[in-house]
Amino acid sequence: MIYFRSDYSQGAHPKVMAALEATNFEHTDGYAIDRHCERAAEMIKAIIGRPDASVHMMIGGTPCNVTVIAAALRPYETVIAARSGHCYFHETGGVEATGHRVTTVEPSDGKVTPEGIDFAMSEFQDEHTPKPAMVYVSQPTEIGTVYSKAELGALRAKCDEYGLMLYLDGARLAAALTCKSNDLTIWDIANLTDAFYIGGTKCGALFGEALVILNPKIDDHFRWMIKRQGGMLAKGRLIGVQFEALLEGGEDSLYFEIGRSENKMADRIRSALTGLGIEFFGSSPTNQVFPILPAKVVKELERDFFFYEWAQESDGMIPVRLVTGWGTTDEDVEALITRIKELI
Amino acid sequence: MIYFRSDYSQGAHPKVMAALEATNFEHTDGYAIDRHCERAAEMIKAIIGRPDASVHMMIGGTPCNVTVIAAALRPYETVIAARSGHCYFHETGGVEATGHRVTTVEPSDGKVTPEGIDFAMSEFQDEHTPKPAMVYVSQPTEIGTVYSKAELGALRAKCDEYGLMLYLDGARLAAALTCKSNDLTIWDIANLTDAFYIGGTKCGALFGEALVILNPKIDDHFRWMIKRQGGMLAKGRLIGVQFEALLEGGEDSLYFEIGRSENKMADRIRSALTGLGIEFFGSSPTNQVFPILPAKVVKELERDFFFYEWAQESDGMIPVRLVTGWGTTDEDVEALITRIKELI
Amino acid sequence: MIYFRSDYSQGAHPKVMAALEATNFEHTDGYAIDRHCERAAEMIKAIIGRPDASVHMMIGGTPCNVTVIAAALRPYETVIAARSGHCYFHETGGVEATGHRVTTVEPSDGKVTPEGIDFAMSEFQDEHTPKPAMVYVSQPTEIGTVYSKAELGALRAKCDEYGLMLYLDGARLAAALTCKSNDLTIWDIANLTDAFYIGGTKCGALFGEALVILNPKIDDHFRWMIKRQGGMLAKGRLIGVQFEALLEGGEDSLYFEIGRSENKMADRIRSALTGLGIEFFGSSPTNQVFPILPAKVVKELERDFFFYEWAQESDGMIPVRLVTGWGTTDEDVEALITRIKELI
């Protein structure tokens, strides 16, 4: 069975594992107050050019999203997100569990639009309606698409118009930053958002995300918020150690190398399938590929390959999701393309 | 200034006030454990033909909705509602404040449809998505429309298909039960839902709603839930006394009389405006009338009449909401119609 | 059966009912934005000498406490209260339902002490422990005792030392302000606390409390908080009308008259029982009397009088609670004293 199931089906990139091995016998204080977390934070501040940022080592994407939103909002406030956005759709009500409504808008190619924000604001009236306070986006989106610099700039302008914060979920940020069509740098993100996170779990780490808070209001007693939300890791240094390994070297670092490798593998699949006349769901340029395949091809393919059916069969066709990870090999990709060619 | 602003702009119907006066010096125990609440509950069980029902005297509509939903759902569960539904749109995140997502669906003429429920269920996948457990509807809806017996029956069937509970918000139930086109009796409601409430605030009471729970699962330690949610009134008997006054006589009672009077006034307005070629937003047959008027007519009308603009001006027209209450008089209605005729 | 059960066993004082009657046919806008609520607020600001205060008409004591605490605290913060304090002991976890711990301290004669605050602060360490942000007290306390001006001043000083807010629950404030031993005026309270409420329900109103917020931080979007917590009354003016009736005339108003009458009745009971050598639980000088009576006297008394047993029998004795209300008469008190004399 060859996995195109997700970018978290293997352990950590070998260089990340090596860093954990190398530091395993060290003694440090707990809860992410240690030299490794501190150094990883300094590296991140240098990479984004924001020495004023506050960096927190988070245990995973959902606790990161939920904790940021719970810290940023007053009880009567709501966060705007795409209906397909992770914090609404795929976190089992984690945000609502902290007492906040997520106000959904219809996405366009997976993305929140300025018009969507206008719509959400048009529903805000007075003390009978929750007050929007933040916009949640992810880069790349749930369907692998990426915001251009102009698009994120337009969202920032719209947020400023309404006094909203802008938060960016970077679970797969390595893939976004290194895909061919991307023009949005990590510097841009750091200057256009109030907070964002640099995803580790789906970009070569065992687990862990590096949260970057630019707006001090969100940072108020943030370590209390992490603990309250259950996201404080006793051996917190593990996240610091991994981000040191991932980010050493800045744009030449392992983190960017992993993104490039994932995208290269995905591009090969996209290119081959396009050549076969196959259509796609959305316009992902990153490590998630969403071909729409004949149902019987899908069923045959599932004998040897493990992946998600993205939606139900319709008119004999099924959209599927193929994801490449740090460990996806040329051989894996070749086998997949060959098999699809046989089946089409 | 003549009010068509809401059905809660005056105090209580004089007969309700008289009942409060008549019982004012009585001593009873607090928190709705007293002879009046008990008698009102018995009257309601007789009216709906369900001696097994559990009846609770609630302080208002929002606490009623929120407490029912919080009592009925497990933490990981969600309630399905129209995007325009009160529990989603107009309660400032009260449901989310108890930790539950409201899953919205697009309404048709203000109503939840079986297709809407299918759509919401299609979004439910596994442990990463909140599990739908209940459907919330209101009768009449936010725009005054009413579910027919067939429509509510179809929702019940759809709920049964998916194992969902069905809850009906009856804030303006008097108007729904007595409007000309209605074929859905209170017996039907009691047999098609898991819980519903008989609204008092907007139907002649000073305040208070009578919650009827048919599904014992929702009723578990419900008084604890009321207290936890801040909805337990010290002088709880006040609600019982009012419902005794409203419901004495069953279908000939003051409650139904108020509904008929409100609808009669609204029908006269609708009829006169229809005669003037005015169009309406939605098809309300109850005490809320939603004419779409030229903006300059609206502005002139606002000099003498107090009402809501329901949406923003579009193409020179503004949809407005005109509501009749227990105290709306022939003279009020005549004045309104006359003035609109002058302005059109 | 004669009631000494509570000060909420009857309806409203006749003058309050008269005010509700007199205004019943008026039309006003809803949700406590109307001339009566506005006027009541102005009256209160004049009485307390704080034109800068923000006044909100609240539906009851528990929603008042819970909404203030939820509005004042950040998610990781906790409120300090006596273990016997209403917001911890008697609100079924209403504060915790908004996500906040109540940190309890042992009371002295029902009161929070500066030493208690020191103890609570000694338990606060770092991000692993909730951060105390507010102290909750009630005047009078759950056992009817009152803080002197010096005592409340000492709590204020202690709060200032630690950067804590001070909130005072005045459910029975009329009784506290008018009891013989009181030296703490409503002016003092308004200058020593960050927020407090003037109780209506237990002081002659049908229901309703007037919340006074002195600290603007707590007042941020407070009407959103009221709605979110389910405490916004549609016919909000009802609370304004009642407080107009209660407070007209300032210190000569009905509110103070009711307090004096309740205390006078309670003092007569206390005096008579003291004369019989009966001991008391706590040192209440207000409208709650806590004699410790022989169990068999209690059981006999319960044939004709309705009251709470305050704790379980111990050594043949039972502490009971006798409460006087606005409608307690000389005859009621005489009958009680006579019967106890017969039984002792």
Add this chain to the structure above:
Amino acid sequence: MIYFRSDYSQGAHPKVMAALEATNFEHTDGYAIDRHCERAAEMIKAIIGRPDASVHMMIGGTPCNVTVIAAALRPYETVIAARSGHCYFHETGGVEATGHRVTTVEPSDGKVTPEGIDFAMSEFQDEHTPKPAMVYVSQPTEIGTVYSKAELGALRAKCDEYGLMLYLDGARLAAALTCKSNDLTIWDIANLTDAFYIGGTKCGALFGEALVILNPKIDDHFRWMIKRQGGMLAKGRLIGVQFEALLEGGEDSLYFEIGRSENKMADRIRSALTGLGIEFFGSSPTNQVFPILPAKVVKELERDFFFYEWAQESDGMIPVRLVTGWGTTDEDVEALITRIKELI
């Protein structure tokens, strides 16, 4: 600097790291549905002799406690814990963040007593007070003490008397199970509790705890609860792999070996300090040692050793906490003892 700061100051036991290395390139499905988690669960069910148990791989102790409590309790219910209990004292209100009060009782030598439960139940009255539903204990306790089989049996009997569930936090279970005075086996725990967890983080793992649910009521849709509370790890197999490594061999496994080693080191410290006439805070027989040392000794010791001061100085003495971990060496212990001998 030699660390006696905590049992989470180093990475994982080398055998655990080796297991992570050995499985690093494997592809598995995410979210703890994989062969390793499945096998670890089977091993645990065999060790405890309860094939009917449900086992969940949890990311940490606080998410484990909070998720169990939130899953087990209805909204109006409360959990009873020692005031020093981790879920009350050291989780920054994590339980309250899910809407539940923690009802505290005074511990005896760190332990909840049957009398404590009686006290908590005596405070439960009616719908105005939260209903106790569960008792939380930890083995060992916060101060390292252990419940005997008779003591845990007595708590179970008391829980049964009141219809309460019993939950045991086993963050340091390895140390408890292997200390000299222990007579409470893991079989006993599995038969006396409704749920408990086998701690990994503080017993040799990088992170992760294995939650064992014996009462099916708690297990309802538990994976939904894990996700909602933010505790679902994408690469969930990491926890399974670690517990396979820790538990292979049952009572001869690495888990028990680590416990024995930690206790042996702690016993040497205790024995040496006892010989010096030093007194202790509590009677811990496990890997936490709480000597009460002269303040000046503490300050000198802190030059070379890193540990917690457990409480503030009193009469010139400071109670400190010394913790041994899987990596604590004979040399570390020898150095500590030698230095204390010099300083005393």
